[in-house]
Amino acid sequence: MNCPTCPRAGxxxxxERLPHLCTKANYREYLQGYDPGSPPTPTFLGxxxxxxxxxxxxxxxxxxIAPEAVQEARRAVCEACPLWNAAKDRCxxxxxNLKIKLSWASSACPLDPPKxxxx
Numbered sequence: 534m535n536c537p538t539c540p541r542a543g544x545x546x547x548x549e550r551l552p553h554l555c556t557k558a559n560y561r562e563y564l565q566g567y568d569p570g571s572p573p574t575p576t577f578l579g580x581x582x583x584x585x586x587x588x589x590x591x592x593x594x595x596x597x598i599a600p601e602a603v604q605e606a607r608r609a610v611c612e613a614c615p616l617w618n619a620a621k622d623r624c625x626x627x628x629x630n631l632k633i634k635l636s637w638a639s640s641a642c643p644l645d646p647p648k649x650x651x652x
Contacts, residue, residue: 575626575627575628579627579628580627580628580629583627583628583629583643584629587629587634587637587639587640590637590639590640590651591637591639591640593639594637594638594639594651597637597638597639598636598637598638599635599636599637599638599640599652600652603638603652604635604636606649607635607642607649608631608635610642610648610649611624611631611635611642611648614644614648616644624642624643626643626644627643629643638651638652639651
């Protein structure tokens with residue numbers, strides 16, 4: 534399936550199997566049933582970079598896990614944020630999986646200033 538404005542008309546679709554390789558900025562959203570009301574998510578490279586930074590910080594912090602109460606408080610803050618993507622349970626700024634990010638004691642909200650910090 535190619536999007537209506539695909540520059541690769543007549544050629545196999547790149548975005549169908551590898552959406553991060555598609556050259557059209559809006560094609561990933563087209564394939565994923567883009568909701569214009571939701572904020573855009575980072576690119577594949579942006580997500581990989583964010584995950585790598587968070588993992589290095591987590592290991593450097595001794596792989597500590599945040600207390601359950603802290604995790605619940607963080608989730609409440611994220612779910613109230615306009616950048617929270619409820620359908621994917623991800624932050625639209627960093628695209629981190631919230632279940633993992635909220636549990637790592639070294640994690641912090643990616644906004645400036647952060648809505649929650651490392652513990």
